[in-house]
Amino acid sequence: MTVVAVDPVAPDPAVAVRAGRVLGAGGLVALPTETVYGLAAAVSDGEALARVFAVKGRPATDPLIVHVTDVDQARSVVGDLPDRARALARHFWPGPLTLVLPRTAAVPDVVTAGGPTVAVRVPAHPVALAVIAEAGGPVAAPSANRFGRISPTTAAHVLAELADRLDPSRDLVLDAGPALLGVESTVVDLTGARPRLLRPGGVALEDLEAVLGPVDHTEREVRPEADAASAPGRFLRHYAPTTPLVLAEADRATVDRLVAELADRGLRARTVDLPADADRAAPVLYATLREADAEGRDLLVVTPLPPGGLGRAVNDRLFRAAHGRIVTDASAATVDRLVALARS
Ligand code: TXA
Numbered sequence: 523m524t525v526v527a528v529d530p531v532a533p534d535p536a537v538a539v540r541a542g543r544v545l546g547a548g549g550l551v552a553l554p555t556e557t558v559y560g561l562a563a564a565v566s567d568g569e570a571l572a573r574v575f576a577v578k579g580r581p582a583t584d585p586l587i588v589h590v591t592d593v594d595q596a597r598s599v600v601g602d603l604p605d606r607a608r609a610l611a612r613h614f615w616p617g618p619l620t621l622v623l624p625r626t627a628a629v630p631d632v633v634t635a636g637g638p639t640v641a642v643r644v645p646a647h648p649v650a651l652a653v654i655a656e657a658g659g660p661v662a663a664p665s666a667n668r669f670g671r672i673s674p675t676t677a678a679h680v681l682a683e684l685a686d687r688l689d690p691s692r693d694l695v696l697d698a699g700p701a702l703l704g705v706e707s708t709v710v711d712l713t714g715a716r717p718r719l720l721r722p723g724g725v726a727l728e729d730l731e732a733v734l735g736p737v738d739h740t741e742r743e744v745r746p747e748a749d750a751a752s753a754p755g756r757f758l759r760h761y762a763p764t765t766p767l768v769l770a771e772a773d774r775a776t777v778d779r780l781v782a783e784l785a786d787r788g789l790r791a792r793t794v795d796l797p798a799d800a801d802r803a804a805p806v807l808y809a810t811l812r813e814a815d816a817e818g819r820d821l822l823v824v825t826p827l828p829p830g831g832l833g834r835a836v837n838d839r840l841f842r843a844a845h846g847r848i849v850t851d852a853s854a855a856t857v858d859r860l861v862a863l864a865r866s
């Protein structure tokens with residue numbers, strides 16, 4: 523696969539031009555954003571968009587986020603922004619906030635999964651912005667991982683996920699070093715009477731509410747996969763390692779006892795340790811899960827972070843990576859349950 527290194531702060535304009543040409547010719551560009559790496563295609567190119575779904579193995583019912591350079595370009599996909607959207611754009615763009623708004627006719631069905639709304643954001647990354655500018659129009663970019671798997675925060679992660687699925691003669695991977703934020707954008711739906719949080723992410727709910735007032739949200743909302751079309755992006759099996767993982771809502775001593783009991787039963791289990799401070803945990807979350815997964819253990823155990831700020835986004839990803847499995851004690855019943863899970 524062709525990988526081109528590019529400075530994350532002051533990207534070489536020639537690299538952006540090259541990436542813009544790749545997009546113009548129907549190719550895909552894996553590019554850095556401040557959140558995670560994305561797999562970009564021109565919104566105007568239906569065939570390239572279809573390849574994004576094919577390469578990721580993503581169901582056609584799960585719509586893509588459109589990435590634009592600024593509010594003006596956003597208007598090409600959503601028309602005039604309502605007041606609430608303009609206020610949010612002023613506060614948080616460029617940045618990790620995605621707005622769901624009614625779409626214009628310029629947005630093809632493949633991007634929105636046929637729905638009446640489109641998700642749009644201005645990424646806060648010089649490389650992403652330069653590439654979109656050179657593409658001459660909006661680009662759609664999901665995270666550059668296989669569907670349901672751990673999102674990539676480095677170009678090496680992108681290659682581990684997609685190298686064998688990309689076309690070296692048409693596509694390009696840009697390497698600008700690690701994504702600094704480490705969790706995806708916050709997705710907020712502005713199409714209803716009240717704003718609604720669809721995915722916690724890089725902009726904290728508290729900060730959204732400081733601008734918008736109350737934002738509807740559901741703790742640990744999970745929809746059956748069959749219901750994806752009416753609730754895009756809320757699949758439970760997301761961000762998941764291949765090693766079974768459980769979320770332990772218990773103190774350290776209980777978790778250590780649990781892991782020891784599992785070892786006594788012959789399981790190679792370990793805890794996944796993240797910094798307690800969410801601002802420090804988010805940037806290493808996905809790399810830490812990837813490394814733990816690569817050890818080929820029988821079971822991974824992780825504890826949630828305090829829920830404020832980025833903690834909400836990190837905990838959401840951990841809950842989904844755990845497929846919603848939670849343990850709260852180290853009882854014999856819990857140990858039995860986890861032994862069965864690891865052996866299944
Ligand atoms: O930080 C991010 O948002 C990254 C970077 C690359 O920008 N992108 C990303 O894309 O996370 P993806 O495709 O992995 O996640 C997009 C989420 C999905 O949960 C999708 O269902 C939801 O946004 N989404 C997209 N369009 C939507 C729409 N019209 N209505 C509701 N949800 C939508």
Ligand code: MG
Pocket residue numbers: 664665673
């Ligand atoms: Mg994703």
